[in-house]
Amino acid sequence: MTYYPRNFLWGGATAGHQIEGNNVNADIWLLEQVPETRFREPSGDACDSLNRWREDLKLVSRMGLNAFRFSVEWSRIEPAEGQFSQAWLDHYTRIAAACRACGIAPVVTLSHFTSPRWFAAAAGWANPRAPELFARFAGRVTSALGLYASHLVTFNEPNLPLMGRWIQTPLADPVRTGLDEMLAGAARAVGSEVFNVWVYSRGEDARLANLLEGHRAAREAAKAVYPGLPVGMSLALPDIQAVGSDAGVAKYRRFAEQPFFAAAREDDFIGVQNYGRLRLSADDVVPPPEGAERTQSGDEFYPQALGPAVAHAHAQTGKPVLVTENGLAAADDGQRQRFIEGALASLDEQVSAGVPVLGYLHWSLLDNFEWRRGYSQQFGLVAVDRTTFRRVAKPSAKTYSNLVEARR
Amino acid sequence: MTKRGFPTFNRRGFLATSAALTAAGAVPGHATSPQVSQNASRFLWGAATAGHQIEGNNVNADIWLLEQVTPTVFAEPSGDADDSLHLWREDVDIVRNLGLNCYRFSVEWSRIEPAKGQFSQAFLDHYSRIVDYCRELGLAPIVTFNHFTTPRWFAASGGWTQKDAPALFARFAERVARAMASGISHAITFNEPNLALGGIWATEREDNSAYEGALAAMIAAAAKASGSDRFDVLNAGDPRPMIPGLIEAHRQARAAIKSVRADLPLGLSLAIPDDVGIGEGNALERKRAIVYEPFFELARDDDFIGVQTYGRSFVGRNGPVDGPTDTPRRPDGSEWYPSAIGNSVRYAYQATGKPVLVTENGIETDDDAERQRFILGAVASVEEARAEGVPVIGYIHWSLLDNFEWLSGYGPKYGLVAVDRETFVRTPKPSARLLGRIAINGGVEGLSAP
Numbered sequence: 044m045t046y047y048p049r050n051f052l053w054g055g056a057t058a059g060h061q062i063e064g065n066n067v068n069a070d071i072w073l074l075e076q077v078p079e080t081r082f083r084e085p086s087g088d089a090c091d092s093l094n095r096w097r098e099d100l101k102l103v104s105r106m107g108l109n110a111f112r113f114s115v116e117w118s119r120i121e122p123a124e125g126q127f128s129q130a131w132l133d134h135y136t137r138i139a140a141a142c143r144a145c146g147i148a149p150v151v152t153l154s155h156f157t158s159p160r161w162f163a164a165a166a167g168w169a170n171p172r173a174p175e176l177f178a179r180f181a182g183r184v185t186s187a188l189g190l191y192a193s194h195l196v197t198f199n200e201p202n203l204p205l206m207g208r209w210i211q212t213p214l215a216d217p218v219r220t221g222l223d224e225m226l227a228g229a230a231r232a233v234g235s236e237v238f239n240v241w242v243y244s245r246g247e248d249a250r251l252a253n254l255l256e257g258h259r260a261a262r263e264a265a266k267a268v269y270p271g272l273p274v275g276m277s278l279a280l281p282d283i284q285a286v287g288s289d290a291g292v293a294k295y296r297r298f299a300e301q302p303f304f305a306a307a308r309e310d311d312f313i314g315v316q317n318y319g320r321l322r323l324s325a326d327d328v329v330p331p332p333e334g335a336e337r338t339q340s341g342d343e344f345y346p347q348a349l350g351p352a353v354a355h356a357h358a359q360t361g362k363p364v365l366v367t368e369n370g371l372a373a374a375d376d377g378q379r380q381r382f383i384e385g386a387l388a389s390l391d392e393q394v395s396a397g398v399p400v401l402g403y404l405h406w407s408l409l410d411n412f413e414w415r416r417g418y419s420q421q422f423g424l425v426a427v428d429r430t431t432f433r434r435v436a437k438p439s440a441k442t443y444s445n446l447v448e449a450r451r
Numbered sequence: 452m453t454k455r456g457f458p459t460f461n462r463r464g465f466l467a468t469s470a471a472l473t474a475a476g477a478v479p480g481h482a483t484s485p486q487v488s489q490n491a492s493r494f495l496w497g498a499a500t501a502g503h504q505i506e507g508n509n510v511n512a513d514i515w516l517l518e519q520v521t522p523t524v525f526a527e528p529s530g531d532a533d534d535s536l537h538l539w540r541e542d543v544d545i546v547r548n549l550g551l552n553c554y555r556f557s558v559e560w561s562r563i564e565p566a567k568g569q570f571s572q573a574f575l576d577h578y579s580r581i582v583d584y585c586r587e588l589g590l591a592p593i594v595t596f597n598h599f600t601t602p603r604w605f606a607a608s609g610g611w612t613q614k615d616a617p618a619l620f621a622r623f624a625e626r627v628a629r630a631m632a633s634g635i636s637h638a639i640t641f642n643e644p645n646l647a648l649g650g651i652w653a654t655e656r657e658d659n660s661a662y663e664g665a666l667a668a669m670i671a672a673a674a675k676a677s678g679s680d681r682f683d684v685l686n687a688g689d690p691r692p693m694i695p696g697l698i699e700a701h702r703q704a705r706a707a708i709k710s711v712r713a714d715l716p717l718g719l720s721l722a723i724p725d726d727v728g729i730g731e732g733n734a735l736e737r738k739r740a741i742v743y744e745p746f747f748e749l750a751r752d753d754d755f756i757g758v759q760t761y762g763r764s765f766v767g768r769n770g771p772v773d774g775p776t777d778t779p780r781r782p783d784g785s786e787w788y789p790s791a792i793g794n795s796v797r798y799a800y801q802a803t804g805k806p807v808l809v810t811e812n813g814i815e816t817d818d819d820a821e822r823q824r825f826i827l828g829a830v831a832s833v834e835e836a837r838a839e840g841v842p843v844i845g846y847i848h849w850s851l852l853d854n855f856e857w858l859s860g861y862g863p864k865y866g867l868v869a870v871d872r873e874t875f876v877r878t879p880k881p882s883a884r885l886l887g888r889i890a891i892n893g894g895v896e897g898l899s900a901p
Contacts (some may be wrong), residue, residue, distance in 0.1 A: 064573050067565050068510040076566050085566065089575040122510050123519050123528065129873060130507045130534035234675040430572060 045391035047070055052148055052402025053447040054110025055424060056105055056368050057092070058155035058199065059119075061411040062099070064089035068118040070163035070229070070240050071156065071414070079228030081221045083417035090409050091432040092222075096138050098434055099408060102425055104145050106436070106444045110193065113141055114152035114406045118159035124176070132187035137144055139191035148193035150367065150404060152277070153261060155199040156242045156414070160233060167239030168257070178260035185265040189272050194365060194401075196314055197261045200279040201254055202299045204246035209294035210327060217268065219245075246298075255306050262310065262384060277314030277367040278303050280356055281321035282348035291323035304359040312401055313360045316368035317352040317386075319345040339372035339420050346385030350393045353400060363399035366390070366405035372413070373421035375388040379424075379439040387446050405443060409434065462530060462546060478755035495591055495845025496890030497553030498867055499548055499811050500535070501598035501642065502562075504854040507532035511561040512770075513606035513684050514599065514857075520672035524665050526860035533852050534875045539581055542851060542879055547588040549879065549887030553636060554585050555810060555847050557595035561602035564623055575630040582634040591636035591663070593810070593847065596624050596704065598642040599686060601858075603677060610683025611693035611700065616859070621703035628711035637844075638708055638715055639757055639810060640701045643722040645746050647690035652741040653770030654736065686703070694745065701749050720757030720810040721746055726793035727774065735766045743802065750803045755844055759811035760795040763788050781821070789814070789825045793832025797841055806842040809833060813849035815856075815863040822867075822882040823900035830895045848886055852877065 060066045064087060075085040087315040090103075092099055096113075103111045119131040142149040154177070158167060167173065186193065207219075222243045230238035244250060262274045278300070285292045307313045319342055331343035338344050353364050369386050373379040383405065394400050410423035418429065424440040427433070483837065503509045507544060508531060518528040535542055539556075546554045562574040578594075585592035597620070601610065605619065613619075624640070632638070650656065666687055674682040685693050705717055721743060728735035750756040765774040779787040792812045800807050814825040830846060837843050853866035867883035871874070881901075889895055 065565055065571055066564065085569060088571050091573040091576070094573060094577060119508065122508055126528060126530060128508055130529050130531035130537060130875070133534070133875075134537060232678040234678050276521060432573070432576075 045395045047394060047450045047451070051400070051450075052110035052150070052193070052365070052404065053108045053450075054112060054148070054150065054404040055106070055408030056112035056150075056404040056406045057099065057114070057408050057411070058152065059114040059116040060086060060155065060157045061407075061413070062090040062092040062409055063116065064091050064093055066116055066118065066124050066157065069116065069157040070118070070160050070167075070238070073160055073229050073232060073238075074225055074238075074240065074243070077225060077228035077232050079221070079224045081225050082415050083234050083419060085152060086412040088432070089412045090107075090427045090434075092409075095432055095434075096358050097141065100138075100141055100145060100147065102198050102434060102436065102440075103147055103407065106424070106440055107448060108444075109146060110148045110150055110404060112150040112152065112196075113138060114155035114199070115188075116157060117154060117162070117180055118157065120184065121159060121180055124159075124161050124165070127183055132183065135184070136188040136191070139188040148381070149188075149191055150194045150196065150365070150402075151184070151188065151192045152196040152199050153184060154197065158240065163238045163240050164230070164233050164235035166237050166243070168241050168254045169237070169239050169247070171253070173253050174257040174260045177257040178264040181261035182264035182268060182378045185268040185272065189265065189269040194312065195259045195265055195272055195274045196277050196367060197274065198254070198276045198278060199367075200221055201241065201258070202278050202303050202314060203242055205251070205281065205299040206295075207270055208246055208298040209291070213435055227318060238289065242243075251302060255302060258306055259309070273311035274364065275310040275312040275314050275362070276307060277316050278301065278307075278356070280315050280317055280352045281319060282317065282345075282351040282355075284320050284322045286324050286329045288325040290325040295321075295323055300359070302358070307362060309361045310360075310362060312365045313356045313357045314365050314367035315353050316406070317349045317366070318369070318371060320348040338378065339374045340416070342371075344371070344378065344382065346382045347389040349386040351390030353390065353393050354396075354398055357398050363401050365401040366403040368404065370406035370422050372422050374421055376437045376439050379437070380442040383439060383443050383446060387450070391450075494842070494843075494893065495553040495593075495636075495808070496551050497555055497591070497593065497845060497847040498543065498549075498551060498851035499555035499847045499849045499888070500557070500854070501595065502533070502557040502559040503529060503598065503600045504850075504856070505533040505535040505852055506559065507536055509559055509561065509600065511565050511603055512559065512600040513603050513610075513682070516603055516673050516682075516868075517684065517687065520669060520676055522665060522668050522672065524662070524669055525858055526862065529855040531875070532855045533870045533877075535852075538875055538877075541629055543581065543584050543588060543590065545877060545879060545883075546851065547590055549867075549883050550891045551887055552589070552703040552890060553577060553591035553593055553845060553847065554851070555595065555639075555851060556581060557598035557642070558627055559595065560605070560623055561600065563627065564602060565609070567602075567604050567608075567619075570626050575626065577650070578627070579631045579634070579861040582631045586634050589781045592634060593637045593639065593808075594627075594631070594635045595639040595642050596627060597640065601684070606682045606684050607674065607677035607679040609681060611685060611696040612683050613696070617699040617703045620700040621707040624704035625707035625711060627779030628708040628715075630758065632699060632708065632712040633714050635715060637755070637808065638717040639720050640717065641697065641719045642810075644685070644694075644697050644701070645742050646722045647686050648742045649722065651691065652738040654734075656767040662706075677695050698745060698749060705753065710781045716754040716764060718750060718753040718755040718757050718805070718808065719746060720759050721799070722759050723795040724760060724762060725788070725794040726766055726798075727766050728773065729765050729767050729772050732768050733766050734768060734770070738766050747799075747802045750805055753805060755808045755812035756799045756803045756805045757808050758792070758795050758799045759849070760792040760809075761813065762786065763791050781816075790832030792829045793836045796833055796836045796843055797839070800836075800841045806844050807842040809846045811847065811849035813865045815865055817864050819880040819882050820901040822880070823885050826882060826886055827895050827898060827900050830841060830889055834894055849877075
């Protein structure tokens, strides 16, 4: 059995908008509501973790885990530009402190896709002031809860919009269908010229530069408060595999990885989020092999991607790796159990080989609001009743718990 | 005070109760009423709050947006208010520990129905927990279904002027009733729906065009920020086009709530200053016909009438006039007249024949000793009315907490309890203990103030 250090973080991951519910002042809440929406359904009450976060912590605790990843919602903490809410800072501080009180390390994400409506209406990451606005927010959050936080993640998967940029023939991109119309609808709904939401953007160069500056500025703002608090960002890192020519892989990495790895070299750790592999030819994405097992989302079932993604991130940055997400959409919980076994086995190899890994946080603790896919897909170790919000741990929670126990 | 709210701006023309509310006459040595009701134990003694004024971050409400747009007539935004969204258990604990037996609070429509037709079970659960906690502590929960605020989407689609406004409000009310009616003690549909009419009756009014222009600009900015060409808010414009929809909304909501729980006592709360006609041919009856009668007509089919009074109002021939100058004064020169509530209670009962619940009564002051004297005088005046045979269900003081007083922000202090604006720590004032003692004694007899 692979040796994992005693303070290795074993945890479950969540994100504010996906579990809290009624995040009405967030840009994405509005995108769910406009007539031009591309969301399957609105987020509504989500898991009501706004009120039930103590139950979530209890679940983490009962599973024998020692880490919990959650995000703070910028639109709650700064509901209008420059107007900070001590009440919501207190709320998130209570969560972080409660984690510590039961021996759980809080991994805190500052921006998990959502921004305040006012930020989107002020051009989002196309706004030259965006870095300083984000850094000011980061400083406030760190002042409030930094003493309790284990790790601070500035951005969740900021490289996501870049993952299609490398493809030469621009995008008969079904993923982008209707997104611009949806954003235009949101702009109309707030009487604005623009409504820029990074994760639904094309990752334009100027915005990317701004966002990376925002990352740097937020890190500095956090460090100014607590210099010892580890800060990093989390990247979407499929295990990239070349099919035939590796020219596609090179192009992909230039767009979707390199700018972020460069930024991460100044950080304390690199957050890795992996859901499988991505096979690329010279100029396109190659579908999974014939007959490959699929997940609920139609993606290839490929848990062994985690190890190589971790190794790659470390090799590119020289930084210790924190697996901030890894999981799958599965209606069949048995498939999730096999996934966790496979993923941890691939992680074992890297840890044995000496790659510095700080922790593994499974996505997700709860079945939740999966953005445009709404509530149609289950990533959770725990099921949540959509009306009573009752949480019921699935067999995979037990499996995970046992696999963790065996590695302690 | 609600008045507190908009009206404290002291702009007679608009939310005109302000004019009505500024007055006072001393309590002729508030020798207390010897009369204490036989069933004093069942008399409701409580403190009142309202969601937007204490919860904080009510970001999806129409008035939150009005606070934020440029230009705005609000002195400051509501921000975190008292953070009662998180700290409501402390509020309920305080009410119980003081010795009071009821707590009035409101549910926020914009939280319960954040988008049209999309109801939040999470927030219904939230408010149900407050009702349940009151019951657990032996307090009667008195729930206001609408305390001035409506959802942004409602305002942006025409507010109370839109055709289906009554049905929309009734649907919301029914959802609330289904969630918590079994635990509620008294239901109040609307808080001071007549407030904005307070300035309409006068035939000669002060020139408020500058203020009205500022209001219109604020509303236009809110409409633009909502991607709409309108933003209709009852207390920020001409109320007359909205009143018919609001009256029908009360009827439909009453039916909806009663369909869930027929025996739940229900009413609405009116802003009723102690109106005093001045001089021959004064407009007292005209004012009453315009400002109260449409709602009294509704109340005659209700179970009780809620009365909210903050002082006297003097009615001349063509509009509000200054009152007598020889009455006792407060330090700021306004009239000292805590017994106004007794007169309003009598009037509301005479007009409707319904039992009266004092749902608000209070005083804006930084001097808590003055508040204590006010409470003794006010309660004594209510006791006198009761002694005369007026059925009064209870006395609920405004306000439990220092809070967000609408246009005036956090300046005015109406609270029995002070709230630190940074830490949200609550500190009961001596007036809180006095009201609790009154509740335990069943009256003011034997009690005194500094």
